[in-house]
Structure formats: C-alpha cells, structure tokens
Amino acid sequence: xxxxxxxxxxxxxxxxxxxxxxxxxxxxxxxxxxxxxxxxxxxxxxxxxxxxxxxxxxxxxxxxxxxxxxxxxxxxxxxxxxxxxxxxxxxxxxxxxxxxxxxxxxxxxxxxxxxxxxxxxxxxxxxxxxxxxxxxxxxxxxxxxxxxxxxxxxxxxxxxxxxxxxxxxxxxxxxxxxxxxxxxxxxxxxxxxxxxxxxxxxxxxxxxx
Numbered sequence: 456x457x458x459x460x461x462x463x464x465x466x467x468x469x470x471x472x473x474x475x476x477x478x479x480x481x482x483x484x485x486x487x488x489x490x491x492x493x494x495x496x497x498x499x500x501x502x503x504x505x506x507x508x509x510x511x512x513x514x515x516x517x518x519x520x521x522x523x524x525x526x527x528x529x530x531x532x533x534x535x536x537x538x539x540x541x542x543x544x545x546x547x548x549x550x551x552x553x554x555x556x557x558x559x560x561x562x563x564x565x566x567x568x569x570x571x572x573x574x575x576x577x578x579x580x581x582x583x584x585x586x587x588x589x590x591x592x593x594x595x596x597x598x599x600x601x602x603x604x605x606x607x608x609x610x611x612x613x614x615x616x617x618x619x620x621x622x623x624x625x626x627x628x629x630x631x632x633x634x635x636x637x638x639x640x641x642x643x644x645x646x647x648x649x650x651x652x653x654x655x656x657x658x659x660x661x662x663x664x
Contacts, residue, residue: 463489463505464476466491472488475506504532507519507533507534516532529579529583533554534555543555592649
C-alpha cells in the first residue's frame with residue numbers, strides 16, 4: 456500500500472485548487488486548501504508537501520518559501536503554473552522549490568513528484584534550514600566583511616585579499632575578525648562552510664595579472 460501524504464495546495468483560483476485536491480484525494484492523499492500564503496502561515500502545517508501556485512505578481516514561489524522560513528517550517532515546495540515559463544521555473548528552483556509542475560495536474564506527473572520528494576523530505580528540510588540560517592548570519596555582515604568572506608572562500612590568504620581589495624593586510628585582519636565573530640565561526644573553514652550552506656551566487660573573482 457502506498458504511503459498517504461498531505462498535500463497543501465496554495466494560491467491560484469478556487470477551481471484550480473479544487474481540481475488539484477480532487478486528484479490528490481483520488482490518489483489516496485489528504486489535501487488541505489489555502490486561498491493565500493497568509494492562510495497557510497496562519498495555521499502552518501507541521502508536515503506534508505506544498506503545491507504553491509506560481510504568481511509572479513504576488514512574489515511567486517519564492518515568497519511562499521520565505522514565508523515558511525520565517526515561521527520555521529521546512530516543508531518541501533512544488534511550484535505549479537498553467538504556463539511554466541523557463542525563467543519562472545529556474546527562479547523557483549533557485550529559491551528552493553524541489554519541483555515545478557504544469558497545471559492542470561496530470562496523475563502520472565504528480566505521483567512521480569510525490570514519490571521522489573517524499574524520499575528527500577527530511578534531507579531537504581535540514582538543508583533548507585541550514586541555508587536560511589546561514590543566509591541570515593551572512594546578511595549581518597558589512598559589505599567589506601562580505602567581500603573578505605567571498606575571497607576567503609576562494610582560498611585566498613590575507614595578503615592576496617588585501618591586494619584584490621586594495622587595502623592593507625592589517626585591515627583585512629580586522630574585517631576578517633569581525634566577520635568571524637558575527638558568523639559565530641571559530642575557524643575560517645566554519646565561515647566558508649556557512650557560505651556554502653547559504654548557496655549564494657556569484658562571489659569573488661580573482662583577476663589574473
């Protein structure tokens with residue numbers, strides 16, 4: 456017998472939510488319907504999979520993920536849309552969505568997504584929690600401290616960082632010490648690991664010369 460899951464269907468039209476719930480119930484799952492993100496966070500679920508309608512005008516899937524993070528809920532999120540444009544899909548995945556499905560839902564596609572995500576749920580929740588916590592810590596850094604962290608993640612020494620930032624090695628040491636303190640890191644490797652956990656794009660670029 457297949458495992459029964461709870462699907463939290465958020466946003467979109469009432470008709471679309473009803474259709475998704477009907478399919479979910481037909482597959483043996485329990486479904487909860489929310490007209491908005493506010494409804495979802497008012498009585499936040501402890502477990503299950505979130506099917507979030509991707510409405511760019513309302514912040515898209517990223518807003519759902521942020522709202523859940525604020526209240527400490529690390530649920531798997533799947534983006535849904537009647538017209539999944541590549542840019543929207545990429546943005547949703549970058550924000551932390553585990554999948555993206557075209558509406559109206561097709562039974563085979565939904566079953567495939569649920570099966571895969573259910574097996575990754577615990578690992579996803581832990582990774583998501585670490586990512587959000589790491590980003591919150593890094594957000595407290597000053598621009599210069601963030602630059603020092605970026606260069607440190609590239610494996611650069613204080614002297615190399617000083618050269619790239621056109622400041623003295625002593626100034627780098629001060630920024631580095633402040634950065635380590637704010638991140639709660641006792642060793643540079645811990646600071647670098649936090650940056651990796653944050654999944655931040657970009658970073659420092661070493662200029663050849």
